[in-house]
Amino acid sequence: MSDAAASDALALAIRQALGRKPQRARAYWAERRQREPQCPVAWAMLADCELIRGKPHRTQALLAQARVLCPEHPLLDVVAARLEGQRQDWAAAEGHWRSSLAHRDAPRDAWLGLHGVLLRQGEAAAADALWRDATLPAEPSAQAPLLPGWQLHWWSRAAAAETIAIQAQALEPEVAGETLFRQARALAVTGRLAEAEALLGGSNADAVQVVVLLAELAQARADWPRAVERWTHALRFPPGELQSSLLLAARPSAAYPHLCLAQGLVALGRMGEAAQSLQQAARLGGEGEGPFHKLAASVAAAQADWPSLQQAWAKAIAQEGPGRELAIAGLSAAWRMVVLGGAEPAPGEAFFTAPPEVRAENARLRAGLEELRRGPLVAVPGMSVVRDAILMPHLPSKAEFLAGRPSLVMRGGVFDAAGRILPAGIQLGAADHQPEEVIGPVAAFPMLQGRWLLGAPAFWPHIGHFAFDCMGRLWAAERSGLELSGVLYMAGQAGVTAQRELDFVGIRNGANEIRKEKYQYLRDLIEIFTGKPDFMIADGPLRIEECVIADQLLAYDHRKGAGHPLFRDFIRRKVEACLQGSASAWDRIYVSRAKFSALRGPLCGEAVLEDELREEGYFIMYPELLTIRQQLELYRHASKLIFSAGSAVHIAALAQTGDQDIAVIGRFPGQRNFMRAAWAQMEAMGARRMVWVEAIQGMFRATQRKQRVFEAPHALDVERVKQALHAEGFVSSPSSRTAAVMPAVRDSFIERLNAEFPGESYAFIER
Missing domain, CATH: 1.25.40.10 (Tetratricopeptide repeat domain)
Structure with a gap:
């Protein structure tokens, strides 16, 4: 033929x-x-x-x-x-x-x-x-006839889905419908879900393969109302015909449509109907399929059935083994039961429960946290290697969930295999770290292989906070004498979805963001002080093969800002080794913030001050444009350093040799209280002399929104700055030429603010 x-x-x-x-x-x-x-x-x-x-x-x-x-x-x-x-x-x-x-x-x-x-x-x-x-013809013709499906293929190579739909109109209705269905199927298996669904509008809406594909598309897009409606429709077809029409399922089965329907019903909170769908799936052999036990666990959690929840998760873990997604789903179930529901965790094979004596020990430790935070650093630093450690992410409390906002309280941390809080792993300083108990299916937590040093049970990408709160345990990389796999930090608090599931997407995205080039300075700091070129941010629950827990020897607290003597010696050795053989031509440096955006802290009038300091022989330094090593090199070889107050002070403290005079110009009233920890660190690291300069002329207040004082841009009184610097020996002349130009400078600064923040307006309020 x-x-x-x-x-x-x-x-x-x-x-x-x-x-x-x-x-x-x-x-x-x-x-x-x-x-x-x-x-x-x-x-x-x-x-x-x-x-x-x-x-x-x-x-x-x-x-x-x-x-x-x-x-x-x-x-x-x-x-x-x-x-x-x-x-x-x-x-x-x-x-x-x-x-x-x-x-x-x-x-x-x-x-x-x-x-x-x-x-x-x-x-x-x-x-x-x-x-x-x-091999395709250049175009369809009578000499090279194309079957309906292949006409579709020919169009799809260069055409968008909309074009294909228009071309299909030239075919007979039934053939056009089949053509569009085939193209929709091809689009679906390659992930172009929205285009696939758009094309199906021209297919036979009552055909089983169309109904099933529409249901699968809604399922893939997590469009749960449509998914439930479409799977309900699809389940009216004969089982064999329905099963043979499944396209996106990895392993199509008779139970699969019932499991899909149950998943949609669970997402919509229709737990009674979901339980019925699961029963039907079980009758068709669906208990052996991936989502069955997790869905059963969700139903049990909604019904506050703790024994059934434990049983379902035990089966899910036995079936799938450890894994991130399984661990997060189980942790969500435990969080809903224990934190939101107030259930008392009961011993079971699926969910972890610490022994009573360990829970009592943890309670005593939590009762003494305030004293621990207020007290000094440990006199004799120590460290330990904990095998099979448990890393619990920071989870919201019930009050935070009901209020709809997270807090700065960190309730997770690193525990030993028995669920015991490790005192050396409690974060000191600015963070409010209150470790709670281990909950959830610990057996499902992924295992992090290797030996990891706990950098901190938190992570601050802001360089100032990182220098204080994330470096205090790095000394153990040198002192332990152990080969480390890397440095481990913890991400922030997990969110909560509308379905009361823990949401780790935000903190995972944040961890991925820190992998970008603009955060290279963090990797540089860790490499300088540990020899490791990278670090890991735990953005979910983990078990750790070996975790090195060391005492924290520096904290963002004026009582602990000086750091432990052992830590200061460690910093000096590492910086000296890093800068061996380096030199700088600049003896006097002004560290400016003038290139930051208007709301990140540049002072109005700072550019004028820069010009006058250049005449005094100062090099104007913009640290955000330099690598960490370049910054340390400049700080180490200068004898006089003037700062516009900010995080650069923390990095400069690492490079003190005992020969530097330091002046810090406040950017807003009361900022010196914020800088007490940095001040203590700078003096302890060896700064010869420290001077604080307070010379604020006024602030720029936003007229459309409220601002706290430290959030508002401020104007500098350059004349008073010059006088203070002259009195302390930083400049040779106390005079300034700024009085006549400052009104124009302020007007220009307001224009900059208005340009950077359209819809807002600013007014200068003289102090």
């Missing part, structure tokens, strides 16, 4: 099948087989009709008979491939598709079939190569 005749035959079969008239199609092909017993197309199409009717055994029998009369014909291989695909024997299906394509007059739809089977087997690269390298 010619290619054109085969095209006509297939088109007719498609029209009749899509018109939901399989009996009429079967009668047509049966009659044609009687008239033309040697016609392989008639045999193939009759076998295909039986497959559509859910009679695969008849399909197989017809194919066997046809092979005797006409052993080689591409359409027979096409139907055989479809049969094996329904049986989910993808390797056999691939063989039949390839056999069909080996024929000179192979139907072009066979390319689409092979493409789909390759995707089913996870061979995306091979599928893409097939799609890309297929």
Whole structure:
């Protein structure tokens, strides 16, 4: 039979099948087989009709008979491939598709079939190569007729989905619907979900394959209301027909649609209906499938059924083993039960519960936290190596959840395998660290292999906070003498979704953001002081093979800002080794903030001060434009350093040699109280002399919103600054030429503020 005749035959079969008239199609092909017993197309199409009717055994029998009369014909291989695909024997299906394509007059739809089977087997690269390298005519023509599905393929290579939909309008309605469905299917398996759904609007909305694909698309997009509606519709079809139409499922089964429906119902909070769907899935053998036990756990948690929750999670862990997503889901369930529901954790095989004596010990430690924070640093530093440590992320309290906002309280941390709080792992300084108990399916927590030094149970990407709150334990990298896998920090507090699930997406995105080039200075600091070129931020629950926990020897607290003598010696050695052989031509340096955005702290008039300090021989330094090593080099070799108060002071403290005079110009009234810890550190590290300069002329108040004093931009009184610096020996002349130009400078600064923040307006308030 010619290619054109085969095209006509297939088109007719498609029209009749899509018109939901399989009996009429079967009668047509049966009659044609009687008239033309040697016609392989008639045999193939009759076998295909039986497959559509859910009679695969008849399909197989017809194919066997046809092979005797006409052993080689591409359409027979096409139907055989479809049969094996329904049986989910993808390797056999691939063989039949390839056999069909080996024929000179192979139907072009066979390319689409092979493409789909390759995707089913996870061979995306091979599928893409097939799609890309297929031999196609320049355009459809009578001399090179294209079957409906292949017309679609030809259009899709260069056209958007909207163009394909317009082109399909030229076909007969049933064929156009099949064309659009095929393209939607191809788009769906390659992740173009929105385009796939848009195309399905032109398909037969009552056809099982269309209903199922629409349901799968809603499921993939987490559009739960539509997913529930569509799966409910899909479950009205016969099970075999429904199962054979599943496209996006990794392992299609009879239970899969019921599990999908249950997932949507759980997401919508319809737990009673979800329980019924799970019962139906269980009757169809769905208990062995991935989401079953997690969904059962969600239902149990909503019903406050703690024993059933434990049982479901024990089965889920046994089935899947440790993993991030499983651990987070289980932790969410435990958090809802214990924190929101007030349930008392009971011992069980799935959820961790510390022994009573450990819980009592933890309670005593928490009772003494305030004294620990107010007290001095440890006199004799120590460290320990904890095997199989548990890292609990920081979770919100019930009050924080009900208020809808997180707090700065850190309730997680690193615990030993028994759930015991490790005192050396409690964060001192600015953070409010109040470790609670270990909860959740610890057996599901992923294992972090290797030996890791705990940098801090928190992480501040702000360089000033990092220098104080995230470096106080790095001394152990040198003193331990152990080979470390890296330095470990913890991300911030997890969020909560509308469905009361813990949300770690935000803190994971934050951790990924810190991998970017603009945070290279953090990696530089860690490499200088530990020899490790990188670090890890734990953005979820973990178990740690070995965790080195060292006492914190520096904290953002004026009582602890000087740091422990051992820590100061450690810093000096590392900086000296880092800068060995370096030199700087600048003896006098002014550290400016003038290049920051207007709300990040530049002082109005700072550019004028820069000009006058240049005349005094000062180098104007913008630390954000330099590497950490370059900054340390400049600070170490200067004898006089003037700062516009900010985080640069913390980094300069690391490079003190005992020969530097330091002046710090406050940027807002009362800032010296914020700088007490940095002041203590600078003096302890060896600054020869420290001077504070307070010379604020006024502030720029926003008229559309409230501002705290330290948030508002301020103007500098340059004359008073020069006088103070002259009195302390930093400049030779106390005079300044700024009085006449300052009104224009303030007006220009207001224009800058208004340009940076459209819709806001600012007014200068003189102090």
